[in-house]
Amino acid sequence: MKAKAVFKTYDQSQLSLLPPSYDDLVPANHPVRIVNTIIDQIDISALERSYKGGGTSSYHPRMLIKVTIYAYLRNMYSSRKIEQALQENIHFLWLSGQSKPDHNTINDFRG
Numbered sequence: 001m002k003a004k005a006v007f008k009t010y011d012q013s014q015l016s017l018l019p020p021s022y023d024d025l026v027p028a029n030h031p032v033r034i035v036n037t038i039i040d041q042i043d044i045s046a047l048e049r050s051y052k053g054g055g056t057s058s059y060h061p062r063m064l065i066k067v068t069i070y071a072y073l074r075n076m077y078s079s080r081k082i083e084q085a086l087q088e089n090i091h092f093l094w095l096s097g098q099s100k101p102d103h104n105t106i107n108d109f110r111g
Contacts, residue, residue, distance in 0.1 A: 022094040032091040035070045059101050064109045066095050079103035079110070 026032060039062060047061050070092070071082045083103040085092040101109075 022090060022098070025090050026094045030091065031073060032070055032095050035066055035073065036095060039066045039069065059099055059105060059109075061109070063096055063099055064101065064106070067092060067101075068106070068110060070095055079106040082106050 042065075044062055044065065051058055051061070067082065067086065071077070071085065076082055076085065080103045082092075083101070083106060086096055086100045
């Protein structure tokens with residue numbers, strides 16, 4: 001007689017009391033945390049001063065540096081692929097603080 005298969009519970013509509021924190025989903029020793037720590041220690045005040053005032057708010061240059069360096073670490077150079085990763089990849093979402101700059105913004109920043 002063949003044993004009956006037992007499956008783990010699968011319910012996509014299951015609500016949770018609290019949404020999970022992205023911080024809980026990124027392991028402590030993951031390379032994205034190393035990039036985050038290193039870039040947080042770099043003085044970028046000259047870069048911050050180069051931004052013109054007025055108009056709409058800008059994405060923080062520190063976040064854009066982190067995202068760019070982490071993308072390069074992952075051999076991802078296309079601004080469109082980086083934009084997609086910022087929408088879908090948990091590590092990019094964590095690193096960017098859920099900011100989602102588009103490919104033009106990413107490309108302009110790199111320029």
